Amino acid sequence: EAQVTQNPRYLITVTGKKLTVTCSQNMNHEYMSWYRQDPGLGLRQIYYSMNVEVTDKGDVPEGYKVSRKEKRNFPLILESPSPNQTSLYFCASSFGRAGYEQYFGPGTRLTVT
Amino acid sequence: GENVEQHPSTLSVQEGDSAVIKCTYSDSASNYFPWYKQELGKRPQLIIDIRSNVGEKKDQRIAVTLNKTAKHFSLHITETQPEDSAVYFCAASVNYGQNFVFGPGTRLSVLP
Numbered sequence: 731e732a733q734v735t736q737n738p739r740y741l742i743t744v745t746g747k748k749l750t751v752t753c754s755q756n757m758n759h760e761y762m763s764w765y766r767q768d769p770g771l772g773l774r775q776i777y778y779s780m781n782v783e784v785t786d787k788g789d790v791p792e793g794y795k796v797s798r799k800e801k802r803n804f805p806l807i808l809e810s811p812s813p814n815q816t817s818l819y820f821c822a823s824s825f826g827r828a829g830y831e832q833y834f835g836p837g838t839r840l841t842v843t
Numbered sequence: 844g845e846n847v848e849q850h851p852s853t854l855s856v857q858e859g860d861s862a863v864i865k866c867t868y869s870d871s872a873s874n875y876f877p878w879y880k881q882e883l884g885k886r887p888q889l890i891i892d893i894r895s896n897v898g899e900k901k902d903q904r905i906a907v908t909l910n911k912t913a914k915h916f917s918l919h920i921t922e923t924q925p926e927d928s929a930v931y932f933c934a935a936s937v938n939y940g941q942n943f944v945f946g947p948g949t950r951l952s953v954l955p
Contacts, residue, residue, distance in 0.1 A: 765942070772849075772932055772945040773887065780941070788942060789844065820886060832877075832943075834886040 731758045731773045736821050742841045743811060751806045751838050753821030761779035762804040763788070763832070764796065766817040773820065779804055780826075811842040845870040847935050849946030856923050857954050864949045866933035867915040875933040878907060878917045881948075882929045890931075891918070923953045 733756045743749055753762065764779040774803075775788030779798040793815055795807040804823075808815060821835040846869040856862050866876075874895035876910040879887035893900045893916065895909045900907050904923075909916040920927055 761941075765945075770947055772947040773934075773943075776943065778942065786942070798859045799941065831892075834888070836886055839915050 731832075734821055734823055734833050736819075736835040736837060736838050739836060740839050742843065744843055745812055746810050747813060749808050749840075751808075751819060751821075751840070753804045753806065753823075753835060754802050755823040755833070756802065757823065757825075757833070758801065759830045759833075760799065760801070760826045761830075761832075763796070763822045764804070764806045765822065766790065766815075767820060767837075768817050776819075778805070799804035810838075813842050816840060816842050845873060845937070845942075845944040846933055847944050847946040849933055849949055851949060852947065853950045853952070855952045855954060858923060860923055860927060862918075862923055862943075862953075864918045864931055864933070864951070865915060866917070866935075866946050867913075867916065868935040870935070870937065871911075871914065872937045874938070875936040876907070876909060877934050877936075878918050879934070880929045881932065885912075887909045887932060890918045904909070911942055917941060920951075923951075925953050925955055926952060928953045 737752045762779050764776040765773040774790045777796040779785045819838045822832040824830040824832045849866045877892035880890045881887040890952040904921045930948045934943045934946050936943045
């Protein structure tokens, strides 16, 4: 089954404790992206990747890191989480930038206390 | 950078009526405009998209129109059904889908 998976789905952590949210797709997509969703703000892009070893900042990259060492995986890293990073996070992938549909993962709800 | 506004923030219609959601964007270089539907507790899913070289696109009960001069695009849903109830997001992108900027969303309620 073609899908985008994220782990964990739910995470409660404390300020300053490094964490990684994994994202994996099995559709051989070149493009992958991370978004955060907050009430009243819609989806805001954090980082995106056009291919392996090619990443770029979205609109809200501060406090986040990503890497794309393999085509299928695009982990989101929070080196020192803060309460303002409490949010719902979505990973997405598509074949490429030429207007192809983005497929979203199920989301990861992160709470930082 | 790009800024996308979306109106209305909430919309209630009677089943069978039409619903229209409008988005405006600021960057004239934007050339790809997708619409996503997000049901409660679920992930966003693409319902229709349009590129800047097209003025209108239809898919059954859903249509999108684009006015590049005025920098706005609209989602039209005809013959609404209860299962259309969801939050709808518009988005704009330069380079046909690289950096995406989303609108804040419209909560559509279709009343039986």
